[in-house]
Amino acid sequence: MIRLRGVRALLTDIEGTTTALEFVHQQLFPYARRELAAYVRTHEPELGDLLAATRAAANAATLSTEALIAQLLRWIDEDRKVTPLKQLQGRIWRSGYESGELRGHVYEDAVRGLRAWHAAGIRIYIYSSGSIEAQRLLFSHTTAGDLTPLISGYFDTTTGPKLEPQSYRSIAGSLALPAGAIVFLSDHPGETAAAAQTGMQSVLLVRGDSAAAVTQPSARSFDEIELTR
Numbered sequence: 206m207i208r209l210r211g212v213r214a215l216l217t218d219i220e221g222t223t224t225a226l227e228f229v230h231q232q233l234f235p236y237a238r239r240e241l242a243a244y245v246r247t248h249e250p251e252l253g254d255l256l257a258a259t260r261a262a263a264n265a266a267t268l269s270t271e272a273l274i275a276q277l278l279r280w281i282d283e284d285r286k287v288t289p290l291k292q293l294q295g296r297i298w299r300s301g302y303e304s305g306e307l308r309g310h311v312y313e314d315a316v317r318g319l320r321a322w323h324a325a326g327i328r329i330y331i332y333s334s335g336s337i338e339a340q341r342l343l344f345s346h347t348t349a350g351d352l353t354p355l356i357s358g359y360f361d362t363t364t365g366p367k368l369e370p371q372s373y374r375s376i377a378g379s380l381a382l383p384a385g386a387i388v389f390l391s392d393h394p395g396e397t398a399a400a401a402q403t404g405m406q407s408v409l410l411v412r413g414d415s416a417a418a419v420t421q422p423s424a425r426s427f428d429e430i431e432l433t434r
Contacts, residue, residue, distance in 0.1 A: 212432040213386035219333040221392030228310035237294040258289040286334045295339035302346040309343035318427030323355040332360040370402040
């Protein structure tokens with residue numbers, strides 16, 4: 206059991222932390238890839254700013270619609286963390302959630318932890334490479350119901366890369382809290398290390414039967430983490 210004191214806020218990753226990697230890689234990503242071309246063609250007039258940002262990110266201001274679609278699909282296949290792609294995926298997933306074709310996965314232990322910490326007066330925030338819209342959609346359409354009332358705010362790649370300590374400093378500043386009053390949870394050791402460099406308390410989630418050596422504070426589920434103010 207990991208016991209952390211003086212906690213005012215929890216900042217948590219999604220993929221591999223609150224949510225199974227399989228849900229993201231076997232349901233969300235394939236759904237967005239399958240629907241992307243038709244979605245862009247159908248909604249192109251209302252995607253002006255987003256498509257302009259995509260062209261800028263590709264350093265190709267004159268890309269045709271079909272070439273733009275091809276570029277977006279390449280980024281998906283390369284698992285690129287490109288902000289306009291993430292924003293577009295969020296819009297596509299919205300249609301899937303609203304139709305009922307998608308239901309957000311959150312581990313049962315994560316649901317218990319988020320509810321308990323919220324009840325204890327600890328503010329909960331999400332920091333994921335997925336867009337803020339995609340984060341809200343997942344947590345509002347979970348198999349455990351709408352969890353968004355538990356969440357005080359969201360951060361994505363517009364804040365900065367998750368492997369850069371400055372991103373965590375920016376988040377602490379926006380929360381108006383000292384870094385030491387924030388706990389960050391992630392399944393990525395590079396992310397927890399970056400957060401720890403700023404003074405945040407960080408815990409590495411090691412789910413499943415990982416045989417990798419762990420040199421950071423770690424837990425196999427939210428049930429193994431005790432947070433108190």
